[in-house]
Amino acid sequence: MATPSSNQYDVIVIGAGHNGLVCAATLARAGRSVLVVEAADQVGGMAVTREFAPGYRVSSGAHLLHQMPLALMRELNLSGHGLEFAATSLATTALGDEGTGLALACGGTPGAGWTARDAAAWPAWQGRLARFARLLHTLLAAPPPRLGTEAWTDKVALAKVGLRLRLLGRRDMREFLRIVGMNAYDLLEDEFESSLLKGALGLDAVLGTNFGPRAPGTVLTLLYRLAAESAAGPMPLALPRGGLGALSLALARAATAAGAAIRTASPVERILVADDRATGVVLASGETIGAGRVVSSADVKTTFLKLLGPEHLDTGFVRRVDHVRTSGLAAKLHLALDRLPGFRGTAPAALGGRLVVSPSLDYLERAFNPSKYGEWPSSPALEITLPTVSDPSLAPAGHHVLSAIVQYAPYAPKAGWAAEKRPFLEAILARLEAYAPGLRNSIVASELSTPEDLEREFRVPGGHWHHGDLAFDQFYMVRPVPGASQYATPLQGLYLCGASCHPGGGVMGLAGLNAARRMLDAGDTP
Ligand SMILES: Cc1cc2nc3c(=O)[nH]c(=O)nc-3n(C[C@H](O)[C@H](O)[C@H](O)COP(=O)(O)OP(=O)(O)OC[C@H]3O[C@@H](n4cnc5c(N)ncnc54)[C@H](O)[C@@H]3O)c2cc1C
Incomplete structure (x- = not known):
């Protein structure tokens, strides 16, 4: 990466995760001199590709790209900076216990395994949620207004929120307000009959959060996911060629092409303060x-x-920061395989898509329950990809990589991960073997990253997907904490731009973009 020519910049960005890179690229394109300093040896933070066994590479944090707005990718010319896709518009297959499967094409079109009633109910559900998601997306793509200030910008921003809600129309507005605080379990039970469908949609609502599907607010986290996906255009659920690290490399090239300098292996010890x-x-x-x-x-x-x-x-601000809940509940499993596994009841073509193990809402809730008491589930919920189906460059010829997000792994199990990791891995493999008989015999190497490992690998407390729970009390105008919810902080000249801020985690880039725009709009950069 480029080396700075002097030791003074308009802006220093701490961390070259994808948000830091988006922020740096946006500021550099606006003519600011920018230096990014990253502790790790490579850019990308939790959107990174690395070798986990000799010859086998994997996206070791995020493994699917589905939330970054198409407009942002175009604005930064990521394809011109080398970003290519091995696969886009991946279909989802919900795996059933009896070797049954249910297929959801990208965009949620009903496929094999649907009941007539659910297929009939689907278009109205999808249309309604898409309208709500579009409303929410407008909130994600701008800094939240501050409450109780006299600034006209805050008043206009608040008024816009109310107006957008009003523009939904009376019926949708009522429905939005009715469901937004609900739990995903009750809503999905009301709408659909197939356990597989409800389980798969329930997993979308809780993936990366610290909630079971019965927790209030899980309809909001489902809508949040859909809101981000609605701006990703026609290719949600995509696999960058070379893994998520390839996206980060393209972002880094966009930043350096605009004049930013990036220094990896350069951990920041301290932020300097004067006057x-x-x-x-x-x-x-x-x-x-x-x-x-x-x-x-x-x-x-x-x-x-x-x-x-x-x-x-x-002191009050420090207490609020200290109280942010940051213990993650997602683990990551990587398997190096000497052949392509077969999943019962699943067509080979589906293996290039997303496979989910969450056969019912009760299964999902039961997988969540032990985590409350520092225990791991014997039957966890899984989001599985086999990236080598569309991107053979990640493994030796004819071999494959399986990447799975494992929900729910407690941050601190009672006996500690040193003792609990092996039995947890065994439980996950037993679960996988039930869906893909023979899988165990094809394993060349395995790696399980617990939240504790993710914390170490990515320098994120608790290994949390969102750098802190995405919940009503850590959301929008109060995210991450009151006093720092518009990217500016109580200390002059210091800003935030990562997943801790609105709109939270996921490889979306909006926290980085909003922060840069906030600084530029307010004339806050030199
Ligand atoms: C297991 C798992 C699976 C996930 N799967 C998906 C998925 O499939 N799709 C999706 O969209 N999202 C997924 N996510 C969420 C997503 O990866 C994150 O929310 C997102 O990458 C956060 O990006 P960020 O740039 O805000 O922060 P980060 O990626 O955490 O970047 C912050 C950077 O700051 C650096 N840093 C920290 N301290 C210092 C310091 N002192 N000095 C210098 N640098 C420092 C870190 O090294 C890091 O590079 C997943 C998360 C996890 C944990």
């Missing part, structure tokens, strides 16, 4: 770099409590 404002960073190497503004894509706790230090903040 009550951020003035630069000190790296772990002891090097000091100055900047007019510092933007951190590291999570909220790392940024304020470790890199800045509580001494620069008031």
Whole structure:
């Protein structure tokens, strides 16, 4: 990566996760001199590709791209910077216990395994949720308004939220307000009869969250996912060629082409403060770099409590940051396989898509229950991809990689992961073997990353998908905490731009984009 020509920049971005890179590219394109400093050896944060066994590579955090707005990818010319897709518009297959399957084409079109009643109910459900998702997307793509200020920008932004809700029309508005605080379990039970369909949709509502499908607010997290997907255009559920790391490399090239410098293997030790404002960073190497503004894509706790230090903040703010819930519940399984597995009741063509193990809402709720008590489920819910079906470059010829998100793995199991990891891996493999007989005999190597491992690998407390729960009390105008919910922070010159902020995690780029725009719009950059 490029080296800076001086030790003073308009803006320093801490962290080259995808949000940090989007923020850097946007600021550099607006003419600011930008330096990105990343602790890891490569860019991408949780959107990265790495070798997990000799000759086998995998997207070791996020494994599917489905939330980044098409407009953003075009604006940054990511295809011109090398981004290619091995597959787009992946279909989803919900795996059933008896070797049955239910197919959902991309965009949710009913396929094999549907009941007549569910197929008839689907268009109205999908249309209604799509309208709600579009409403929510307008909220995701802009900084949230501040409450109770006299600023006209906040008043206009609040008025716009009300107007957009009103524009839904009376029936949709009522329905939106009725369901938005509901739990996914009750709503899906009301709408559909197939357990497989309800289980698969329920998994979409809770993936990456710390909730079971019966938790209030899980309709909101489902809508959130759909809202982000609605801006991703015609290709939701896509596999970048070379894994998610290839997306991050294209973002890095977009940033450097616009003039930004990126330094990897450069952990920030401390944010420099002078005269009550951020003035630069000190790296772990002891090097000091100055900047007019510092933007951190590291999570909220790392940024304020470790890199800045509580001494620069008031006690109430520090307490709020300390209380952000950051323990993740998702683990990641990577298998190197010497052949393509067969999944019972699933056509070979479906193996290039997304396979989900969440055969009913009760199964999903039961998988969640043990996590409340620091235990892991003997039958976890899984989102499985076999990226080598469309991208053979990730494994030796004829071999394959299986990547699965495992929901729900507690951050701190009672006996500790050193003792619990092996039996948990065995339970997951037993579950997989039931769907794909013979799979175990084809395993060349395996890797299970628990939330504790993800914390270490990605420098995210708790290994949390969203850098902190996406819940009503950590949402929109109060995300990550009151006082820092519009990307600006209580310290002059210090901003946030990562998944801790609105609109949260997922490889979406909107936190990075909103933060950059907020700085540019407010004339907040030098
Ligand atoms: C198991 C798992 C599976 C997931 N699957 C998907 C998926 O399939 N699709 C999807 O859309 N999302 C998925 N996600 C969520 C998604 O990966 C994240 O929400 C997203 O990547 C966060 O991006 P970010 O840029 O905000 O933060 P990060 O990617 O966390 O980037 C922050 C960066 O800051 C750096 N940093 C931290 N501290 C310092 C420091 N002191 N100095 C310098 N640098 C520092 C870190 O090294 C990191 O590179 C998944 C998450 C997990 C955990």
